[in-house]
Each structure stands twice: as structure tokens, then as C-alpha cells.
Amino acid sequence: MYWIIQPIISKSALVTELTYKFAGFERFSSLLFDSLLGILIINSIPTEWKLIENFWKIVFLSIEQLENVINWLTQNPAGLKLNDALNTFLSNFFLYHIHLWKSYIIALQHSSVDRIFLVGFSTLGFSVLIAFISDFLRIVSLHLFCFHIYTYRFFREIFEKKFFEVLESFLEKNFFQTPKNFWSPSVLKN
Template sequence: MIVLSESSVLLNATQGKLLALRKNFKFSLAILFLDVFIGIFVLDSLPNSNILYTSFWSTVDNFIEYLDSVITWITNNPAGLKLNEPVNTTLSSFVRYHIYLWKTFVEVLRMPQVVDFALGAAYLGASTFAALTADIFQILTLHILCFDAYASKLSHVCWSTLVALWGLVRGKKWNPLRKRTDNVVLESREQFIGTSLFTILLFLLPTILVYFVVFRVLRISVRLVLGSVRILARLPKSLHDYTLGPSC
């Protein structure tokens, strides 16, 4: 419940309005009336729900196809990069399977009531409409967050292992107890295994980094869009705080 309240833009925006009303009821009520007026105006400016429903889910489907095309582009050695084929195939299959799961999840949400519910929120104010839109956007882009988390974790493990092996092949080893780097003498077999693992990971790193960069760019793009909508959702509270000072 705590995680939900922290991530939900709608809950945060509602809490901000309630805090503002407690501090200065009349001024905050005037802002809320203005917010509702703008929300109704925006609602009247939008096309009917059927057109919005078709346009909205068409955009979602296009985004899914775009993401699938990005994975196809990566598997075809983009920009002349010679990626490791087994790792590339494994990662692309993993991502495509999650895209399939996400498409199944989206089909569950493909109901006209979702769009009607979002449009109905405009009667509670433009900020409420923006907040609910942001929450829906977060749900629909959850897979991007997951992909970025997977790629980040894999890149971190690969890089930290490379750093440890690089020190090992040079006769260095990190001592966690004394928090220092000590010299270590390896046998020829240990030296061979360490060098082999270092070489293998070094050649696998470019493939992993390509996935990391692609999904990090997608995540940043999603966060930029989400941040813009969040600004609109928090506008009434920001206006109240700017005029009368912080409400909490």
C-alpha cells in the first residue's frame, strides 16, 4: 500500500489538494473550481469516446510493434556491430516473450470503460484527469521499466565480474575485510580459468551494453512524458504553494 501511494500520481495529487484545503479553504476551493472548469473545457474539446478509444489503443498497438521492430533491429547487428549471436538470440527471445506477456495483459485492459473512466475524471478537474492519465501511462509502460531493470542488472553483474577478473589476472584481489587490494599468487590453472572467463565476458559485454543503452533510452523517454503529465497533475497544489507557501 505504501509503494502504491508513492507511485500513484492520482493519490499524490489528491493528497496535495486535501492538504491545501486544510490550510486555506477558500483560496484552495477557488483553485479547485478553476481546475474543474478547465477539466470540463478540455473534455468538451476532445472527440467522442469511441474515437478516443480507437486512437488510444491504436497508439498502444503501434508502440508494441515499434518495440518489436527495435528488437528485430538489434538482432540484425545494428550499425555494423558484430554482436554475439547466441547471447543476442537469447536476450531477444527473452524480451519478445515478455512483450507477448505484456500484449496479453494489455488485451485484458482493452475495454471502453477504461477510456470512459479516464474521461469522467475530467469532471473532477484537469489535474485529476492528468493524474489518472499518468497512472494509466505508468501501467501501460511497466514493461519498459522491467526491461531496463533486467538490462541494468545484467550489465552491472557483467561489468563488476570483469573488474574483479581484471584484478585477478594481474595478481590483485579485493580484501573485503580490510577493504583494500591485496596481492595474490595464482596457480597456472587458476590463471588460465580467470583469463578465459575475462576474455569471454569481454566479448559478451558489447551485446549486453547494446540492450542496456536501448532500454535506458526508452525508459528516459517514458520518464520525460510521464514527468510532463505529472507537472499538469500537480499544478493546483503548486499554484497554492507558490501563492500561500507550502501546504505541509
């Protein structure tokens, strides 16, 4: 089971930072300074800290805006010369992906991330907090990478196949049937 998640764990900034911190006793002074800095910063934050609540509001607002843009583009293609069936297919595909991302974000929101954030910030130090934020933002923005991969593969399949089919049919029909194409290389060679 470990071999399945090992590549994911090895790319985590949090695991890398913790491995570096606890690698040897010679790093004790930097570990102590880092933990003291984390405790100092956590004590300087006011108790009514609304940063995490504002973060979730911004995430859900951006999801709503993205859904509105896709719905608008479905109804008004804004200069895109695609047919209606393809517009509907693409919009349904991306709306479904946004729905999956939204349910994933809701699960993240209710998973006590803020408590983990504060505990890790105060006890493990400032660098662990930065590594945690880095991993968290990678997870939250995973949908952007998925959008890119989906659209790249989809359009590559559509346009590359179509281009090569058109090119192949052109070559089959026209290349050897016209005397100009047949005689030109022979004449130009001399």
C-alpha cells in the same frame, strides 16, 4: 495489507492531487473553478473523439515495431560482436518481456480506462485529469524502466565479473613473478 500498497499509493499523482483538493474548505474556490473547467472542456470535445483509439493503435504499432527490431537484430547483429547463443538468449528474454507487456497493455485496454478518463475529467476537474494521465503513462511505459533495469543488471553481472576475474588472474600470474614489478617500487623509492 495497507502497508504493502501504501508506498505505491503515496507516489501516485492522482492520490496526491485528490488529497490536496479535499484537504480543506479554503480551497473550495479553486476546486469549483477546476471542476467547471473540466466540465467545459469535456463538453467542448466532439462525440466522435478518436484520441483513445489512436493512442491504442500507436501503442500496439510500437510493440510490433519493437518485436520486429529485436527479431532483426537476432538474425543480423548489425555490428554487435556477440556470439549466437548470447544473441538468442537476449532476444528470447526481451521478446518474452515484450509479450508480458503486450498482455498487460491488452488488459489495460479492456478495463474501461476511457470511461474512467471521461468521468474523472468532467466531475473531478482538470487537474485530476492531468494527474490521471500522468499515472496512466507511468503504468503504460513501465516496460522501459524494466528493460533498463534488466539490461543493467545482466551486463553488470557479465562484464564486471569477467573483468575482475581477468584482472585477478593477471595479478596472480604476472605481478610477483617478474623481477621488474618486484624491484621497480624499491628503485623508484630511492
